[in-house]
Amino acid sequence: MDIKSKRIAILSPVAWRTPPRAYGAWETVASNITEGLVGRGWGNITLFATKDSITKAKLHAVIEKGYEEDETADRKVWEMLQISEVMEMADDFDLIHSNYDFIPLTYSRLINTPVLTTIHGFSSDSIRPVYRKYKEGYFVSISDSDRDPELAYLATVYNGIDLSNLTVGPKRGDKLIFLGRIHSDKGTHLACEAAKKAGMDLIIAGIIQDQDYFDNLVKPHIDDKSIKFIGPVNPVQRDALFKEAYAVLHLNELPERFGLVLAEANGAGVPVIAYDRGSCREVIADGKTGFLVNTVDEAAEAVGKIEQIQPEICRKHVEDNFSIDCMVSGYEKVYEEIFRREEAKKK
Amino acid sequence: MDIKSKRIAILSPVAWRTPPRAYGAWETVASNITEGLVGRGWGNITLFATKDSITKAKLHAVIEKGYEEDETADRKVWEMLQISEVMEMADDFDLIHSNYDFIPLTYSRLINTPVLTTIHGFSSDSIRPVYRKYKEGYFVSISDSDRDPELAYLATVYNGIDLSNLTVGPKRGDKLIFLGRIHSDKGTHLACEAAKKAGMDLIIAGIIQDQDYFDNLVKPHIDDKSIKFIGPVNPVQRDALFKEAYAVLHLNELPERFGLVLAEANGAGVPVIAYDRGSCREVIADGKTGFLVNTVDEAAEAVGKIEQIQPEICRKHVEDNFSIDCMVSGYEKVYEEIFRREEAKKK
Numbered sequence: 157m158d159i160k161s162k163r164i165a166i167l168s169p170v171a172w173r174t175p176p177r178a179y180g181a182w183e184t185v186a187s188n189i190t191e192g193l194v195g196r197g198w199g200n201i202t203l204f205a206t207k208d209s210i211t212k213a214k215l216h217a218v219i220e221k222g223y224e225e226d227e228t229a230d231r232k233v234w235e236m237l238q239i240s241e242v243m244e245m246a247d248d249f250d251l252i253h254s255n256y257d258f259i260p261l262t263y264s265r266l267i268n269t270p271v272l273t274t275i276h277g278f279s280s281d282s283i284r285p286v287y288r289k290y291k292e293g294y295f296v297s298i299s300d301s302d303r304d305p306e307l308a309y310l311a312t313v314y315n316g317i318d319l320s321n322l323t324v325g326p327k328r329g330d331k332l333i334f335l336g337r338i339h340s341d342k343g344t345h346l347a348c349e350a351a352k353k354a355g356m357d358l359i360i361a362g363i364i365q366d367q368d369y370f371d372n373l374v375k376p377h378i379d380d381k382s383i384k385f386i387g388p389v390n391p392v393q394r395d396a397l398f399k400e401a402y403a404v405l406h407l408n409e410l411p412e413r414f415g416l417v418l419a420e421a422n423g424a425g426v427p428v429i430a431y432d433r434g435s436c437r438e439v440i441a442d443g444k445t446g447f448l449v450n451t452v453d454e455a456a457e458a459v460g461k462i463e464q465i466q467p468e469i470c471r472k473h474v475e476d477n478f479s480i481d482c483m484v485s486g487y488e489k490v491y492e493e494i495f496r497r498e499e500a501k502k503k
Numbered sequence: 504m505d506i507k508s509k510r511i512a513i514l515s516p517v518a519w520r521t522p523p524r525a526y527g528a529w530e531t532v533a534s535n536i537t538e539g540l541v542g543r544g545w546g547n548i549t550l551f552a553t554k555d556s557i558t559k560a561k562l563h564a565v566i567e568k569g570y571e572e573d574e575t576a577d578r579k580v581w582e583m584l585q586i587s588e589v590m591e592m593a594d595d596f597d598l599i600h601s602n603y604d605f606i607p608l609t610y611s612r613l614i615n616t617p618v619l620t621t622i623h624g625f626s627s628d629s630i631r632p633v634y635r636k637y638k639e640g641y642f643v644s645i646s647d648s649d650r651d652p653e654l655a656y657l658a659t660v661y662n663g664i665d666l667s668n669l670t671v672g673p674k675r676g677d678k679l680i681f682l683g684r685i686h687s688d689k690g691t692h693l694a695c696e697a698a699k700k701a702g703m704d705l706i707i708a709g710i711i712q713d714q715d716y717f718d719n720l721v722k723p724h725i726d727d728k729s730i731k732f733i734g735p736v737n738p739v740q741r742d743a744l745f746k747e748a749y750a751v752l753h754l755n756e757l758p759e760r761f762g763l764v765l766a767e768a769n770g771a772g773v774p775v776i777a778y779d780r781g782s783c784r785e786v787i788a789d790g791k792t793g794f795l796v797n798t799v800d801e802a803a804e805a806v807g808k809i810e811q812i813q814p815e816i817c818r819k820h821v822e823d824n825f826s827i828d829c830m831v832s833g834y835e836k837v838y839e840e841i842f843r844r845e846e847a848k849k850k
Contacts, residue, residue, distance in 0.1 A: 230629035232579070233605070237633060240609035258580070262587035266613035282577035286584060 159492055162250040163200040166190045166213070169256050170238045171231075172222040174205035178388040179337070179363045180222075181416055182276045185298075185315050185483075186255040187211070192316065192484035202249070204242045216241070235259060243267055251491060258283045261290040270294060270494055274313070277302060277413040294494055296487075299435030302413040310490050314438070315414050316483025317423055319475060321391040322398065324425030324467050329400035332358045332459070333426070335389070335417050336406070337365040338374060343407035343431065345369075346452055348377035350405055350429075353456035358405070360385045361397055398424035403446070403462050406430040407455055415439050422446070423474040425467030429458045439478070445470045506839055509597040510547040513537045513560070516603050517585045518578075519569040521552035525735040526684070526710045527569075528763055529623050532662050533602040534558070539663065539831035549596070551589045563588070582606060590614055598838060605630045608637040617641060617841055621660070624649060624760035641841055643834075646782030649760040657837050661785070662761050663830025664770055666822060668738040669745070671772030671814050676747035679705045679806070680773070682736070682764050683753070684712040685721060690754035690778065692716075693799055695724035697752055697776075700803035705752070707732045708744060745771035750793070750809050753777040754802055762786050769793070770821040772814030776805045786825070792817045 166189055172180035175187035183205070190203045194212045201213035208221050218241050223229035239260050242252060246267035254260040254273045264271040272294040278284060287295075288306050297303045297312045332354070334347040344360060351358035360383070364370045377383045389397055404421040411434025412418075418439040421428050428446035430436040440446045446465060447458035476482070513536055519527035522534035530552070537550045541559045548560035555568045565588050570576035586607050589599055593614035601607040601620045611618040619641040625631060634642075635653050644650045644659045679701070681694040691707060698705035707730070711717045724730050736744055751768040758781025759765075765786040768775045775793035777783040787793040793812065794805040823829070 228629070230627065233629055233633055236606055236609040237636065240612075244612050259583055262583040263610060263613065265587075265591050266610065280577065282575070282580055286580055289584065 313486035316480040341410040346407035354459035427465040660833035663827040688757040693754035694752040701806035774812035
């Protein structure tokens with residue numbers, strides 16, 4: 157039987173539309189997996205996402221729109237209705253590929269269909285006991301650095317990004333860019349400090365996830381001249397923003413799990429100066445597509461070396477490692493391995 | 504087959520120990536059902552609750568202690584681990600009796616064991632869609648007034664209270680009492696106003712569930728002389744408190760779903776002055792075990808009529824209608840009906 161005719165359910169979160177209008181990292185990846193599989197000839201892909209989602213696969217939806225986009229939404233209710241729906245339809249699928257954190261695992265022993273979970277990150281240590289209870293399941297990590305030592309993973313499959321949304325500009329921009337959630341995890345205030353030390357302008361883009369953090373540690377830097385805040389950007393605005401970029405500053409305080417924005421910046425030919433924490437060294441080729449640093453001073457110093465980085469090499473690095481095609485090819489291997497193991501169980 | 508040898512799983516919430524040390528209405532009822540069934544000779548009862556729970560039934564636990572009693576607890580994680588556990592053991596039971604709100608319903612179509620849900624209240628309208636999706640399930644309401652019009656209920660089974668914890672004192676106390684969660688739903692501030700109008704002392708007991716409400720609307724009334732706040736009380740302290748009671752004021756702003764405290768007060772021979780909302784008229788016999796009122800003025804006026812109410816009649820009313828035995832007898836009928844219907848399905 158041709159593997160591409162297998163019936164796959166891709167379970168996306170319902171915080172946002174799939175793909176999201178602006179922010180929504182897990183929904184972005186779920187969308188890229190879905191569309192990537194369809195693009196490579198998989199004929200029986202069903203995306204479980206919000207009703208307003210857009211896909212070339214079959215869409216199965218019970219939730220009108222993302223709970224982050226609807227004030228009346230009760231997150232827990234919508235999550236439970238979404239997740240139980242795919243579980244109740246389990247017999248219609250050969251594989252359920254969950255991009256929805258730990259909750260689906262708690263249904264997985266009640267169905268006969270294998271569940272693959274891409275662990276997009278351990279939001280806190282408190283969720284690890286769930287993964288450990290269900291460690292007989294199939295797991296994929298999104299970087300080698302973001303692995304739980306007690307789980308057996310089938311593979312690391314790096315996130316793939318849609319390169320058609322990203323173009324390399326004719327010349328470097330002259331601004332430093334911070335792009336991501338405004339949260340201490342992402343070190344927005346450190347980007348401000350580094351930009352000042354380097355004596356360059358900074359544009360900050362992203363959703364404010366921690367208002368207190370923004371008010372106390374970021375806002376004081378913003379003068380609407382050398383440091384500007386422009387809010388969240390959609391993919392088109394993001395590509396335009398990258399055209400203005402001299403480099404992206406990503407001085408994350410928390411170890412990065414993957415770091416979509418690193419690959420996106422490189423994909424637009426923009427070098428990245430990132431803290432050497434978590435997966436950053438797996439995404440950035442140090443000295444070739446950006447610089448890994450450990451302090452704000454080192455970050456400011458690295459700004460002075462950006463001319464060494466060639467935009468075309470950044471782009472090529474992403475095409476070779478973080479394209480949707482690379483990711484989907486990785487998942488095809490994982491799916492094949494799961495089907496092989498499931499067949500072996502039956503014998 | 505003797506119905507009392509059927510294997511029943513009683514699923515309690517894990518917010519608190521079962522039974523709770525002080526506050527924890529749903530855990531209290533789940534405990535009373537469990538112990539009541541064991542007391543009436545049911546031989547195969549398993550309580551699913553926290554590990555520190557106390558029961559004469561078999562205890563099955565995966566959660567150390569209530570998430571409200573452990574700062575490190577992640578509520579969602581513990582709920583999922585607790586609920587999935589009973590679902591994964593479903594084949595070991597003839598019936599799962601859930602006292603755990605809407606989440607277990609989302610697992611119910613994946614198992615072969617019938618699930619009975621006692622709906623202890625619709626915490627918000629946002630959870631109704633879950634009940635409506637799973638309306639083929641078995642449901643019990645805790646009062647005739649707290650029913651969803653779209654659900655078919657097997658019965659109303661009033662909560663039963665443990666009368667061994669409540670004693671009628673030799674004479675009436677001289678204080679008005681507010682007992683319950685400190686929250687605008689429960690009208691704590693209205694009790695203060697009514698006590699002042701009636702010119703009597705008030706003792707307020709209970710957990711502060713809404714700190715803003717307490718600080719702004721209740722605290723200003725507290726002078727530690729005529730109006731005192733003593734925090735939450737355990738069952739022993741509660742019985743002592745009732746000894747001081749002239750009457751309980753229960754001027755609930757939200758329609759009551761059942762109103763355990765109404766039955767508890769009456770069980771200790773204490774009359775209740777309650778707003779005529781929701782189930783209060785099902786629990787209080789107006790003019791016999793208390794007075795139903797509609798305003799603070801009427802409540803203050805009713806204080807003047809308390810001598811008409813006889814403590815022994817209050818106690819008798821609870822013994823006849825809201826004892827654990829009454830409740831368990833109600834559930835025995837419900838269980839029997841479920842087994843009958845399940846047998847009919849098999850034929």
